[in-house]
Amino acid sequence: MNRRYVRRDGDRQADNKLNLDPARGEDGMHLDACIKCGACTAQCPVAAVYPLFPGPKSVGPDAERLRLEGIALAPGCLAYCTNCKTCEVTCPSGVCITDMILQVRRQEQEAGTGKAICRLGMRDHLLGRAEYLGRLGTLWPPLANTVLGWKITRRLLEKTLGISARAPLPRYGRKFRTSDIAPVVGKTQSHGETESYGETERYGQSEEHGRGKTEHGCRKTEPSDRVKTDRKGRSTQKVVYFPGCFISYNDEATGQAVVKVLEHNGFEVIVPGFHCCGVPLTANGRFREATANAQHNLGLMQPYLEQGIPVIASCTSCGLALKEDYPRVSAPGAQRIGAQTYDLFEFLWVLHERGELRKDFREVQASLAYHAPCHLKAQGIGTPSVRILRLIPGVKIQELDAGCCGLSGSFAFKAEKYELSLQIGSTLFQRVQGGVKEKAFQAVATECGGCQVQIEHGSGAPSLNPVWVLYQAYGLGISSAIG
Amino acid sequence: MGQGLEKGSVRYSAQVVIIGGGATGVGILRDLSLRGISALLIEQGDLAHGTSSRFHGLLHSGARYAVKDPISAAECIQENAILKRIAPNCLVPTGGWFVQMPGDEMDYMEAWLKGCQTANIPVREIPVQEALEQEPLLAKDVLRVFEVPDAAVDGFKLVWDNAKSARRHGGRYLTYHRVNEVLRDGERVAGVQGENLLTGEAFTVDSLIVVNATGAWADRVAATAGASLDVVCDKGTLLAFNRRLFQRVINRLRSPGDGDIFVPHETITILGTTSDRVDMPSDHQPTAREVQRLLDLGETLLPGIAGKRVIRAFAGVRPLHREDRELAGSFDEEEGREVSRTFAVIDHEAEEGIKGFLSVVGGKFTTYRLMAEKASDWVAGKLGETAPCRTAEEPLLPAFPEHLRQEALALLPCAAAEKMLERLGQEAVAVLERIREDPGKGQLLCECEMVTVAEVEKAVADPDAHHLADVRRKTRLGMGTCQGAFCTYRALPLMWREGEKYDPLGRELVRFLNQRWKGIRPILWGEQLRETEFTRAIYAGLLDLQDNKTITE
Amino acid sequence: MWDGLVIGGGIAGLMAGIRAQERGKRVLIVSEGTGSLAFASGGLDFGTVEQLRKIERHPYALLGETVEEAFAYFLQCCPSYHGAWGRTGMALTPLGTLRAADLLPEGLDASPLTHANRIVLVVPEGLKDFFPEVVKANLQKQFISSNIQLKRIRLKEFADWQAIGKPIPDTVYAKFWCSEQGRETLKNLIGEITRKMVSDSETLVFPGLHAAACPEVEKILAQAPLPVVEMTSFPPSAAGQALYDRLRGRFKALGGELLIGSGVERVEVESGQARRAIVKSKGKEISFTAKVFVLATGGFFGRGSVASSTEVRETVLGLPLYVPPEWSESRFLGEQPYAYTGVEVDHSLHPCDPVTGKVLLENVFVVGRMLAHWDPWVGHCGGGVSLSSGFLAGGLL
Missing domain, CATH: 3.40.50 (Rossmann fold)
Structure with a gap:
């Protein structure tokens, strides 16, 4: 029995370390608010199809009370949580269920109890680094895609690394960049620092309104406050764009479309040399590296954040990380990043509400279904892309409301989880297939690149980022998916 | 019903009858049984349903009494060490802190340190910074922190383990049996007579000796034998918080007062207590006023306490004995806390000439074993038995082998396995066997406290379980966050199935809900109010249960 | 600017949203989480309407014939449901x-x-x-x-x-x-x-x-x-859950937007009108302006009302609440006074001052469990009050 005491004592130390962070303390996670209604587990996409996963109530608030007593969850319980956050969105009590789960994961990681067998450790190591894979893949995309397209490669990957041979690994494309590379911007001299930010790309009017303009003070600004015009009467508003790994390595064309749409609305788009936002690292248990990435990215954003320049994310998972996780990182800029990050369409909607969104829309004959990515729901901003697209003449868009697609970042790529991911997404796929068959819509619009890949894989229907509709409406070009 | 008693029999005999199934009573039962003396315990409710479970669950180090009551302090630290040895599964050696807050008298601290030294209570000062790191919710303006060997003790478990240990050595007990009268045969007591409250049958026990260990009821029971006792009923109200707020016992370093002890207990934290004189031992309904007072007082040690979720309030009635009648006028009758907490073993032969009748009153949970030892010494002396007391050495439960933990972990989620082993010790073998046969029995019936179906079935099958509340005391069912919202519904079919004791829709469900409700009413706000709305939606709405006045009591 | 912003995605809020959306209004429903329908049986209680109507201040007394209309309207919305007015x-x-x-x-x-x-x-x-x-x-x-x-x-x-x-x-x-x-x-x-x-x-x-x-x-x-x-x-x-999905689907199919996951923190009032709902989204507060607001925040269970050990308050607009003098009764399943806590309203569901009876906000409607003077578990009228008040608000919006 002494043994128990020792164990509890040991745990107590770990608790205290975490509790010191106010954002992560038990009060901040609203443990007391849980009334045990079970809505979270009833809505959990994984618990419904996979009995070995105890469900978010059990591994979240139920376990948290016991953890405070010094009794830990059995290691491995959490491996099947995809961090989709459906539980948190569902919870009528505001309990931060996934925070509780991540905290335990982090503890497991630190204690080394959650360590998977070596082979899978390597796999998680790789999948957590979508960025490095992406860099490799985009060196010579045709080669990467060809090799990854070979059955033998995929079988090898499954055998050696446990990466499913059937999962829809996204194709690599040209790396997202622009020919229009601006000079590297150092931290503003008024701050007396010299460190470089790494490669930074600027779009729009960057030549004329380059570095000098970044030296304004730290005034906190709303988008409309920043409306300034240059001598020629053109707007000189700036935004920082966080493209994320999917855009950077798999879908640079969409990245270009995002930039064009923002430019069309008079924004200068700045793209510093960001690393991966950290979500895949967190999901694969690489917490320290996720934090390091966040610190790196915050460092790049800091001067812009200080000037009140908004950060735009088009990937909903990156956006969520910037809003939710980055403010908890200890780094300059962490206090501002949450409030200054906008989902692309959230940002456009703010412009619309202020009468600043350009509405020179051409008619777009498009009939679309809309799938709301889990991490968009988790942002708590509604579905602004649907609102925006409904402003465009000719566009018909209907929300599918059929739950999670099942991909969850790299979850579906894991051999043992691939089938599960299809089961999770089955309701969605069926609804998509039904709609396409009945000609209710021609394609599925969704912001998340992962969702796009999985929906195409699971239902066979085409998918696209909704920005393409806007792109076409602005007359910037034609999108193949809507024709 | 205890072993060795024929069902339906209404006449029992034993060398000794013990009235009262609290800690003292079962302590005496075990002590006598270990000495080979035949003893029968009679309890009017379930074991430990009274004061022995209606307290803060603090195993005193004695430090709380170091200034005012040095005898108690010395007794406590001795017993503290003994219980840690003999009943490790009933307590968690959390340690305890005495914290000095601004405004607390300096003189007291010095006297306290001296008192602890005299009583041999080890004290270690903790640097304030370190203390705040270890207990982040503790008030930041704390001045000094001292560590003592306080611990958290589970009253239900300790009482039941004593009873089970006694039973292994031939001790017997009858629950839901109320003693109406202590019988006399001239100068001697001859036994007791009373009523089986479950069946309404009368019963009689013939015995040479009667031990009155009925706590707050002691004066009433003594009176039936024509003896008199002066017992003060002192109600102490406590609050149970939803989760662990502190990892160790937190005491205020000042003259003991209301609302100055926090005890971490399993998944929850208990804040106590108040001290109010009441007329009847059954006056243990906490009031909203007492609850508010506790919150106001607790705020000093735990700022923001009003925002923490309270899951219920409860109260116990402490039996305080006015030991020294000559001093009766020297303390305020309204202040129960001023009465000595040192126990008294009263030989009614010496006092009133009644032979073979002993009352044990006063004292505290921490010293139950010592009280039992003294009482048993007296009994043994009267019976001419010479076997010595063994309760200080003999463990309550045999330690369970490590492989049992491994087996439990293989079958159950980690937390559920640990909790079950804590509760059952070696008895977990039967539960694990059941789960191995039918994995469905391993599902969690109570998700808050992680109690499996198999464990509840075991508790239900126990012949001592007559009501859902009896099962609750053994399993912690319904004692977590939801306070029975889910598990009541899930447990009742088991009660009904096993031996068909209850109609699933009848009084038992309503009775249990009403019992839980008693503790929720005084704290009906915040999240527990939401929980109540939810629980009403389930039972009054979805299940459409009615509470006709006739089945309330 | 939305025509209507409904705070709360339970049955009353969804009903209000559906009816208003059907009338061509643009409606946003903001809901803290899944509404309480997910815990409900799927059946809806109306209780003995005629008797409840006679109880002074009971919502049915205010709603009048609307209750029957709402009953019929619901059947129209959910064709898989059965029921006949006046027959239980x-x-x-x-x-x-x-x-x-x-x-x-x-x-x-x-x-x-x-x-x-x-x-x-x-x-x-x-x-x-x-x-x-x-x-x-x-x-x-x-x-x-x-x-x-x-x-x-x-x-x-x-x-x-x-x-x-x-x-x-x-x-x-x-x-x-x-x-x-x-x-x-x-x-x-x-x-x-x-x-x-x-x-x-x-x-x-x-x-x-x-x-x-x-x-x-x-x-x-x-x-x-x-x-x-x-x-x-x-x-x-x-x-x-099926009923919830059905109503939610209908609302969305009509073009309504449902924001689940972040509740409304507060609604800002300017010159006697509710103006802006502040939603605590991840990272920052965002605001939605609307012409009309429907308060469907679900009473204590939905946290539209919150009680502490010392006070009771309405959480979104800070409206004054009717609070019964006694709080609870000993029989758990019997009548519980606390359940009668809520906002007092006029016949158009506008919040009123419980003392003066004066309408407090002209562009706010209060529905469902936020209404004072009823207890769904004693009156067996939870579905009826929620449906009909939501239906009425959706018609007025």
Whole structure:
């Protein structure tokens, strides 16, 4: 029995370390608010199809009370949580269920109890680094895609690394960049620092309104406050764009479309040399590296954040990380990043509400279904892309409301989880297939690149980022998916 | 019903009858049984349903009494060490802190340190910074922190383990049996007579000796034998918080007062207590006023306490004995806390000439074993038995082998396995066997406290379980966050199935809900109010249960 | 600028949203999480409307004829529901007892049991929170002359669940029955039971089915040679969830937007008008302006009202609340005064000052559990008050 005491004592130390962070303390996670209604587990996409996963109530608030007593969850319980956050969105009590789960994961990681067998450790190591894979893949995309397209490669990957041979690994494309590379911007001299930010790309009017303009003070600004015009009467508003790994390595064309749409609305788009936002690292248990990435990215954003320049994310998972996780990182800029990050369409909607969104829309004959990515729901901003697209003449868009697609970042790529991911997404796929068959819509619009890949894989229907509709409406070009 | 008693029999005999199934009573039962003396315990409710479970669950180090009551302090630290040895599964050696807050008298601290030294209570000062790191919710303006060997003790478990240990050595007990009268045969007591409250049958026990260990009821029971006792009923109200707020016992370093002890207990934290004189031992309904007072007082040690979720309030009635009648006028009758907490073993032969009748009153949970030892010494002396007391050495439960933990972990989620082993010790073998046969029995019936179906079935099958509340005391069912919202519904079919004791829709469900409700009413706000709305939606709405006045009591 | 912003996505809020959206208004519903429908039985109670109407200050007294209109409107919204004004139906509780309900999905209607001389209770293995012996005993008690039999079914599709003894939620079972494989299994099962039928007045009691969630299953049941009676289930329930999905789907199909996951922190009031709802999204507060606001925040359960040990307050607008002088009663299932806490309103659901009776905000409607002077569990009118107040607000918006 002494043994128990020792164990509890040991745990107590770990608790205290975490509790010191106010954002992560038990009060901040609203443990007391849980009334045990079970809505979270009833809505959990994984618990419904996979009995070995105890469900978010059990591994979240139920376990948290016991953890405070010094009794830990059995290691491995959490491996099947995809961090989709459906539980948190569902919870009528505001309990931060996934925070509780991540905290335990982090503890497991630190204690080394959650360590998977070596082979899978390597796999998680790789999948957590979508960025490095992406860099490799985009060196010579045709080669990467060809090799990854070979059955033998995929079988090898499954055998050696446990990466499913059937999962829809996204194709690599040209790396997202622009020919229009601006000079590297150092931290503003008024701050007396010299460190470089790494490669930074600027779009729009960057030549004329380059570095000098970044030296304004730290005034906190709303988008409309920043409306300034240059001598020629053109707007000189700036935004920082966080493209994320999917855009950077798999879908640079969409990245270009995002930039064009923002430019069309008079924004200068700045793209510093960001690393991966950290979500895949967190999901694969690489917490320290996720934090390091966040610190790196915050460092790049800091001067812009200080000037009140908004950060735009088009990937909903990156956006969520910037809003939710980055403010908890200890780094300059962490206090501002949450409030200054906008989902692309959230940002456009703010412009619309202020009468600043350009509405020179051409008619777009498009009939679309809309799938709301889990991490968009988790942002708590509604579905602004649907609102925006409904402003465009000719566009018909209907929300599918059929739950999670099942991909969850790299979850579906894991051999043992691939089938599960299809089961999770089955309701969605069926609804998509039904709609396409009945000609209710021609394609599925969704912001998340992962969702796009999985929906195409699971239902066979085409998918696209909704920005393409806007792109076409602005007359910037034609999108193949809507024709 | 205890072993060795024929069902339906209404006449029992034993060398000794013990009235009262609290800690003292079962302590005496075990002590006598270990000495080979035949003893029968009679309890009017379930074991430990009274004061022995209606307290803060603090195993005193004695430090709380170091200034005012040095005898108690010395007794406590001795017993503290003994219980840690003999009943490790009933307590968690959390340690305890005495914290000095601004405004607390300096003189007291010095006297306290001296008192602890005299009583041999080890004290270690903790640097304030370190203390705040270890207990982040503790008030930041704390001045000094001292560590003592306080611990958290589970009253239900300790009482039941004593009873089970006694039973292994031939001790017997009858629950839901109320003693109406202590019988006399001239100068001697001859036994007791009373009523089986479950069946309404009368019963009689013939015995040479009667031990009155009925706590707050002691004066009433003594009176039936024509003896008199002066017992003060002192109600102490406590609050149970939803989760662990502190990892160790937190005491205020000042003259003991209301609302100055926090005890971490399993998944929850208990804040106590108040001290109010009441007329009847059954006056243990906490009031909203007492609850508010506790919150106001607790705020000093735990700022923001009003925002923490309270899951219920409860109260116990402490039996305080006015030991020294000559001093009766020297303390305020309204202040129960001023009465000595040192126990008294009263030989009614010496006092009133009644032979073979002993009352044990006063004292505290921490010293139950010592009280039992003294009482048993007296009994043994009267019976001419010479076997010595063994309760200080003999463990309550045999330690369970490590492989049992491994087996439990293989079958159950980690937390559920640990909790079950804590509760059952070696008895977990039967539960694990059941789960191995039918994995469905391993599902969690109570998700808050992680109690499996198999464990509840075991508790239900126990012949001592007559009501859902009896099962609750053994399993912690319904004692977590939801306070029975889910598990009541899930447990009742088991009660009904096993031996068909209850109609699933009848009084038992309503009775249990009403019992839980008693503790929720005084704290009906915040999240527990939401929980109540939810629980009403389930039972009054979805299940459409009615509470006709006739089945309330 | 939205025409209407509904705070709260329970039944009252959804009803208000659907009706307003149908009237061509643009409506946003903001909801902290899933509404309480997910915990409900799927049936809706109206209570004895005529009697409740006579109780001074009861919402029915204010709502007048709207209650009947809302009843009819709901049936129009949810064609799979049955009910007739003034005639109460019966459904089986999870314990197998009968309970009155006014609007029910067809499958939950227990009336076929009254003339069944044989009842077959399907026992899906491992179904969570379902106790067949108890249900059987209670059925027997109520239908004394019926012969009640258990039909246990074990599905290979749930072998993984059974191997670890994990109970299967009825939402999971319901999803299975709706799948292609499930429908095939269901057809075979009904066929098998039908073949063994010994009399022509048999009824099947089938927990965990929830046909209302799946038109294909409804079709199978319609063709079955014997009536199939479903059971309400312990929360969270598939039938409640199905109703929630149905109403949510309708609202969205009409073009409404539902923001779930972040509740409204507060609503800002300017010169006697509610103006902006502040929503705490991730990272920052965002605001939505609207012409009209509907307060459907669900009373204490929905946290529209919050009580501390010393006070009670309305959380979004800070409206004054009626608070009863006594707070609770000793019988848990009896009348509980606290339940009568809420906002007092005029006939158009505008919040009023409880002392002066003056309308406080002209562009706010208060609906559902936020209304004062009623207790759904004593009056058995939870569905009725919520539906009809939501319906009225949706019409006024």
